[in-house]
Each structure stands twice: as structure tokens, then as C-alpha cells.
Amino acid sequence: MKNKNSVIRLSRYKNALRRLKTMGFARIFSDNLADAIGVTPSQVRKDFSIFGISGNKRGGYQIDELIEHLNNILGKNTIKHAIIVGAGNIGAALAKYDGFEKDGIKIDAVFEADPLKVSSQAVIPVLHADQMIEFIQTNDIRIGIIAVPESSAQQVLDLMVLSGVKGVLNFAPIRLRAPKECVVNNVNLVLELENVIYFSNLLEKEAQEAEINI
Amino acid sequence: MKNKNSVIRLSRYKNALRRLKTMGFARIFSDNLADAIGVTPSQVRKDFSIFGISGNKRGGYQIDELIEHLNNILGKNTIKHAIIVGAGNIGAALAKYDGFEKDGIKIDAVFEADPLKVSSQAVIPVLHADQMIEFIQTNDIRIGIIAVPESSAQQVLDLMVLSGVKGVLNFAPIRLRAPKECVVNNVNLVLELENVIYFSNLLEKEAQEAEINI
DNA sequence: TAGATTGTTAATCGATTAACAATC
């Protein structure tokens, strides 16, 4: 995926700009924006350059224009529909999570294999897994979130792809194989935490060694 | 952070090796392992080389030895204690999540500002936020997970650092500023999903254009 | 105008991959 990092940063810029806007700012320089998300000003201008965003030499960027431009690039001016598969801890939490809505992402339904967890009358209906394929097809769903155990994740992905899903966010801690016409992005929570542990241990070790060398 | 990607891959190797072991394998080649997590064999050998892991020319790697070695590097042979701050959707889900335990990570407590959510007798106690500093200090907690709203995330981080936390996994969608003796790793769920949406849209566009060019 | 900031090009840096000698 070319420019993956740039795209991720575009989302971050947008978040920062929203905050800056509510703080009363109307325009901004690459310098400020860089500081807000923790990158160099060069990086900001480079990112904008890649996506054809331009500002005013000397005058910086108009925040409103910039947000509008970023929304167009990121396709956030239209509502995006998604489904979640798996009503366990993670799946249920994501279904209730209110962060998606303000970015125009709508969770249409949750699918679950355990009949006891099915509740089709909930705000976000929890339907039986058997109904997934039909739901995806009739509602033209393109985006799926996998929050099932490792052992069934690949099977769920295969069914999603078969039904027409084009992009998947996967929380199962396993590598999934997808045809190239479907994007899969993995979030592995244990791995992220292990990473924190590893690097914090490393820092502590370094600090101790530095002390010895005084 | 030097070799961040290598460290992340080490965790992935370990997961894959555990699976391979239960499947009955005793030894493995860089080739197989590469395939299991989706990288090149060169990458596998390079990663191992960086951390001083060696195998047998011709005979590959003993899975048991390899797992042991990875556990030592990743510090997974000792139990790691952590706390979660915020008992909302994400925080509560993480507290119940069983994926941490098998990697030796123990969530000791959850802290929450809303008194109605406090329940100190739960399996993983939910304590009032006011008790966080004392808890961290008396239990020598080094790792924290932030699952509070954007608006209070920085404040929580500051208190954690003050109390002695050295590594933080942050779910609030905002850049947090930490002194260099504390590692912060960010997980932004909305951003991950937006990324999937962006790249799946891109793929669909490309597919359509390819069709036109036939 | 003088000063400041953009947009872009070139330089640097780091990470991945290819290649192959060493050797089991």
C-alpha cells in the first residue's frame, strides 16, 4: 500500500484541525499542525503536496478549506456503512462506541453465532451469523469488522469477501489471507501492549545503565 | 524507536509458532515462518539476526527453543501487571478480554471517575479514579492503558507518569505528550477503520478504471 | 520592501530484499 502512512496522517491532521477550529483558529501553518500531531513541518507540507493540497505562501492554510479538502480525500462526506462480526467483548464495545458516528461511519448490524446473544430489536441489531451473507448483499455492505476468535476469523473473512465486502478491520490475532481485491487491516491489542512493555523495559534498562556510567 | 517493526514481528512469530506447535511441528524453516505471518524469508532471518537468534544451517529452527528465546527477548516469562483507566466501552471490554492473560499480562484494576461504575468487589476491581496514584505506587505498576475520553487523556497520562508508569497504551484519539522516560503507543480505532475505507475505495476505483481500459 | 512561509527537490535515513558464501 503506497502512501499508507501519509493517509493515516491525513486523518490525524483532520482530527487536530477540528480541535483547533473549536479553539477559535481560522488559519494555521505547517509548523503548528506538525506540532499538534508530532511530526516535522516538512512532513506536513510533503503530505499535502502528495494529495494536491495547497495553502498560501506566507498565509498558511485556511482551516475550513483544509478540513473540507481532507474530507474529500478521505471520503468522509458520505456515510459509510459497516458491520461487525462477533458480539464478544471487543465486538460489543465497538458496536456501542460513539467515535465512529462523528466521522460518518455507521455500524448497521452485529452478527453472532451464539443464539443467546442475538437481539434483533437492539439499537444496533445483533443478528445470527447465518444471516450475514444475505445482509451484506441486500444492504450492499463494503466494510466489515472481524471480532471473532482466532479459530473462526479466516472463515468469516472468506464469507465476507464472497458476499462483496471490500475492506476489513481484523481484531483476531492471526494473519488472514484475502484476495487482492479486499483490503485487510489488522489491530492486535495484545501485540500493541506487549510492544509497550518491551520498549518501556528497554528504556528502564538504558536508564539504569546510564546511572552506572555516571 | 529503533527496530520497532522487528519487535512487533517477533510477537507475531511467537503467535505463529504456538499455532504450529499445536499442529505438531517440532522444527521450522525461515520459509514457513515467513509464510505464516506474511513476510519474506530474508526478513525472518534478518529479524532473528538482529536479536541474536540462530538456527541450524540445513535444519532450520527448533520451535521450542525459538519460542523460549522469543519469550526471553519479549520478557514474557514473567507476569506483567497493568491497569486500565476508563470503564467505558473500550476500557470495560479490555478488562474482560482474555487475550492478555495467556501472554502473562495481568490487569490488576480499572479506574473510573463515575462513582456509579465503581465496583471494588468485581473479579477485576473497578476503583475510583482518585485511588489511581496510590494504587500505582503501592503496587509498583509500570504499565497503563488509557481508555478515557479525549478531553481527559492528557491529564490521566500526566498523573500516571507522576506515579511511576513507564509505558502507556493510549486509546484516546489525541496525541499525548509524555516525557522521554515513558513510552506511549497509540491505538486509534476510528483511524484504523477510516484507513480501511480509504484503501478499499481506492481499490474499487482502480478496478473500475482497469475495466474501462479493456 | 522585508520577512515569513510554502512547495518541491535533493539528501539522508532506515527498513526491506536479494544474493551468496558458509556449512550442516
Next chain:
DNA sequence: TAGATTGTTAATCGATTAACAATC
């Protein structure tokens, strides 16, 4: 021994940063 696989070095690739001319 012949064949296969590691471990490491060199080549490649991509991403970040620095620098500076253009210009508001």
C-alpha cells in the same frame, strides 16, 4: 558427497527530513 538452508553483506526501495527558491 550433494543439496538445502542459514546468516550476513550489499543493493534496493521507500519514507522522512533538510534546504532553498518562489512568492505572498
